[in-house]
Amino acid sequence: MNFKLLEKLSIAFGPSGCEDEVADIIKNEVGHFADEIITDTLGNFIVKINGKREQKMMLSAHMDEVGFMVRKTDDLGCIYFHTVGSISEGALCARRVTLKGNDGIKYKGVIDSKAIHSQTAKERKEYIPTDKMHINIGASSKDEVDHLISLGDFGVFDSDFVKFGNGFIKGKALDDRVGCAVMCEIIKKIREEKITPEYTLYFAFTTREEVGRSGAITATEAVKPDFALILECTAVADIPETPAHKTVSKLGDGVALSLMDHSTVYRREVIEKMMALAKNKGVKYQIKTLVSGGNDAGHIHKTAGGVRCATLSVPSRYIHSDCSVIHEDDYNSMLDFAYNASLSKELI
Amino acid sequence: MNDIKGLLSALTSPVTVSGYESIAEDTVNELCRLYFDEVINDGANNYQLIKKAKTKGAKKILIDAHMDEVGMLVSDILDGGFLRVTNVGGIDCKILQPCEVTIHAKEDIYGVVSATPPHLMSKKELPNFDELFIDTGFKKEELEEKGVRVGTPISFKYHLTELLNDRICGKGFDDKICICAGIEVVKQLKDTDCEIILQLSSREEIGKSAAVGAYNTSPDLCVVLDVTGAEIPEEKDTIYKSSVMGSGAEISVSAITDVKLTKKLIKFAKDNDFPHQINVDGTNTGTNANDIPTIKCGVPTVLLSIPLLNMHTYAEIISLADVKSTASLTAGFIKSLLKDGAI
Numbered sequence: 001m002n003f004k005l006l007e008k009l010s011i012a013f014g015p016s017g018c019e020d021e022v023a024d025i026i027k028n029e030v031g032h033f034a035d036e037i038i039t040d041t042l043g044n045f046i047v048k049i050n051g052k053r054e055q056k057m058m059l060s061a062h063m064d065e066v067g068f069m070v071r072k073t074d075d076l077g078c079i080y081f082h083t084v085g086s087i088s089e090g091a092l093c094a095r096r097v098t099l100k101g102n103d104g105i106k107y108k109g110v111i112d113s114k115a116i117h118s119q120t121a122k123e124r125k126e127y128i129p130t131d132k133m134h135i136n137i138g139a140s141s142k143d144e145v146d147h148l149i150s151l152g153d154f155g156v157f158d159s160d161f162v163k164f165g166n167g168f169i170k171g172k173a174l175d176d177r178v179g180c181a182v183m184c185e186i187i188k189k190i191r192e193e194k195i196t197p198e199y200t201l202y203f204a205f206t207t208r209e210e211v212g213r214s215g216a217i218t219a220t221e222a223v224k225p226d227f228a229l230i231l232e233c234t235a236v237a238d239i240p241e242t243p244a245h246k247t248v249s250k251l252g253d254g255v256a257l258s259l260m261d262h263s264t265v266y267r268r269e270v271i272e273k274m275m276a277l278a279k280n281k282g283v284k285y286q287i288k289t290l291v292s293g294g295n296d297a298g299h300i301h302k303t304a305g306g307v308r309c310a311t312l313s314v315p316s317r318y319i320h321s322d323c324s325v326i327h328e329d330d331y332n333s334m335l336d337f338a339y340n341a342s343l344s345k346e347l348i
Numbered sequence: 349m350n351d352i353k354g355l356l357s358a359l360t361s362p363v364t365v366s367g368y369e370s371i372a373e374d375t376v377n378e379l380c381r382l383y384f385d386e387v388i389n390d391g392a393n394n395y396q397l398i399k400k401a402k403t404k405g406a407k408k409i410l411i412d413a414h415m416d417e418v419g420m421l422v423s424d425i426l427d428g429g430f431l432r433v434t435n436v437g438g439i440d441c442k443i444l445q446p447c448e449v450t451i452h453a454k455e456d457i458y459g460v461v462s463a464t465p466p467h468l469m470s471k472k473e474l475p476n477f478d479e480l481f482i483d484t485g486f487k488k489e490e491l492e493e494k495g496v497r498v499g500t501p502i503s504f505k506y507h508l509t510e511l512l513n514d515r516i517c518g519k520g521f522d523d524k525i526c527i528c529a530g531i532e533v534v535k536q537l538k539d540t541d542c543e544i545i546l547q548l549s550s551r552e553e554i555g556k557s558a559a560v561g562a563y564n565t566s567p568d569l570c571v572v573l574d575v576t577g578a579e580i581p582e583e584k585d586t587i588y589k590s591s592v593m594g595s596g597a598e599i600s601v602s603a604i605t606d607v608k609l610t611k612k613l614i615k616f617a618k619d620n621d622f623p624h625q626i627n628v629d630g631t632n633t634g635t636n637a638n639d640i641p642t643i644k645c646g647v648p649t650v651l652l653s654i655p656l657l658n659m660h661t662y663a664e665i666i667s668l669a670d671v672k673s674t675a676s677l678t679a680g681f682i683k684s685l686l687k688d689g690a691i
Contacts, residue, residue, distance in 0.1 A: 074581050076592070090463065090474075094443040094661035096509060096517070108509050110517050115577050115659040116440040117634075118588060125474055127442060132582055136657065136665060138511025140594050148512075158509075162448075164458040165429065165485015170448070235465040240430050240481050242464065317483065318446040318463045325446075325460055325483065 007161040009177035015067025016211040018154045022063040030187040043207040051200040058202040058225035061179025062209035068155035077139030085210030089127035091321040096158040101149040109137040157322035174324040179231035216296035220303040234313035249315040251327040254284035255334035258311040263298025281340045360520040363503035365419030392557035393550040401543040410567035413526035414552035420502040431482040437553030448505035454495030504662035514668040521664040526573035532675030558636035562643040570649040572637040578655035591655045596623025597674035600651035622677040
């Protein structure tokens with residue numbers, strides 16, 4: 001796996017609706033390999049690779065990450081915020097963030113809230129609601145902060161990329177920069193090995209998955225694929241004292257193939273084809289064992305006249321936080337599975 | 349270690365979970381070499397850095413800032429490389445799920461405190477400490493080989509972030525930022541004839557051992573330097589007044605510390621235009637200043653605190669301007685007391 005690329009993508013600034021920085025990295029990495037590049041008003045970036053046949057396979061991964069939006073400033077220089085996408089209240093207090101302010105200047109900040117010493121007995125037992133937290137960039141007055149930051153400005157977690165233990169990786173935005181990184185690696189591999197794929201391939205780097213998946217809808221309309229493979233990152237809980245049936249998947253056991261989630265019931269014949277492909281190519285994978293989460297497939301499968309879909313997800317602990325954790329074996333297994341899928345002759 | 353930021357970095361990068369203060373012994377010895385004549389490590393693990401007076405019989409000033417920080421200890425090593433932990437000092441579970449930590453075994457090991465995804469949580473209640481695990485990514489046997497045992501200390505991962513207006517963010521600023529202020533005081537009292545004892549006290553977060561140092565050194569005056577919660581909008585207009593960051597030291601008024609001396613300190617700050625704020629602590633300061641005044645036949649004690657946000661987290665914020673003005677106020681006040689023969 002290309003750690004450098006995943007690191008670059010992980011630390012990039014790209015909350016839903018503000019994915020340009022991520023799109024630029026992808027464009028620099030693989031733009032020159034495209035037979036055609038398709039972009040649209042929602043910020044999608046689509047790389048087309050011509051195949052032997054006209055039939056279209058779309059691989060898709062979303063570029064956006066969960067983040068923050070400035071909603072109000074205060075006399076003390078505090079910045080109140082909305083979360084962009086779902087972030088649990090327990091993953092916010094005291095976390096470091098980056099805000100992109102006026103003229104695109106970035107500011108380091110920290111999410112402040114009432115310290116444990118001043119909380120009442122009741123408050124100590126509860127999560128602090130988001131509207132009682134604020135971002136502190138060090139500004140000391142409303143005038144000062146208003147000069148630097150505007151209402152509606154975006155922010156993301158500030159978190160470095162760390163390799164730890166036996167093959168584990170911690171970072172922010174691994175959901176879904178892992179999908180983006182895998183697609184970049186597949187495009188490079190196809191070009192470097194001078195392979196002409198069976199189907200015409202569209203690699204759709206989509207926007208706004210975390211806030212309603214509008215990017216996936218317009219990308220699907222633009223491509224009108226015959227088959228779509230969604231590359232994602234899914235929340236798992238393979239931690240002690242979680243009942244086995246609730247762990248979803250296990251880190252290190254390979255990429256997870258979805259049968260059903262909260263947005264899609266995948267067509268059985270597609271699942272069977274995916275499983276046959278994996279068996280045939282000796283690809284390591286696991287089945288996602290709990291109906292949980294959702295992804296771009298939820299909209300793709302019912303857009304542009306209906307699309308057959310499959311989803312592969314890298315399992316992630318502590319997703320939608322500044323410390324998401326994945327295993328490199330699962331990344332490699334997604335790369336292996338998706339690469340073989342992109343060259344297959346049987347999926348459509 | 350010449351400027352405050354460098355010194356703070358040298359002090360906060362080693363972990364000194366309460367009771368494990370001597371992990372930072374090298375830093376303490378280096379401080380002694382730079383600014384003091386002698387260092388004592390007493391039976392309660394307090395360090396006293398002593399700068400001797402020029403003349404015999406000169407007054408003894410004790411400046412206390414605590415060396416320990418909140419943290420965790422390993423309580424069990426589970427299969428799959430997860431650790432069960434217990435907290436040392438008051439840690440808010442709201443900042444833990446997930447967060448980065450360092451496990452201080454034979455080598456430092458990286459870890460992430462585990463979190464259950466919201467869609468798998470049956471109730472939205474805060475976990476207890478015994479429901480949290482540290483994810484190390486190693487196998488149990490590997491952790492044991494690396495020296496992880498029950499009792500191995502764990503600290504929040506060290507990150508120092510600079511914000512606007514010379515405000516900085518990191519871990520362990522409670523109370524190491526006050527050790528920095530203490531060093532500034534010592535620098536400013538370079539030519540003043542008195543013995544200065546800068547005490548880096550132990551276990552403030554879990555029971556407080558600082559009084560041992562006062563007992564052993566019998567000072568004529570004690571200045572306790574600690575941190576105080578800086579104001580946030582949610583506490584505005586409440587009776588729980590807190591001090592504003594960037595507006596100078598908070599002087600504590602209480603029935604525990606020396607009432608007359610505290611009045612003198614406030615007057616001194618006013619007369620000499622030192623930025624300062626007053627907080628009425630009543631009968632409990634929550635600091636080492638609770639214990640030191642009653643040692644032996646009594647120690648005249650005042651308490652100054654530096655405003656700090658997100659106390660007991662890995663993202664404590666302070667203003668360097670407050671640190672500098674607190675040090676100047678403390679040094680100026682000590683000089684004036686000595687000059688007037690008031691102690």
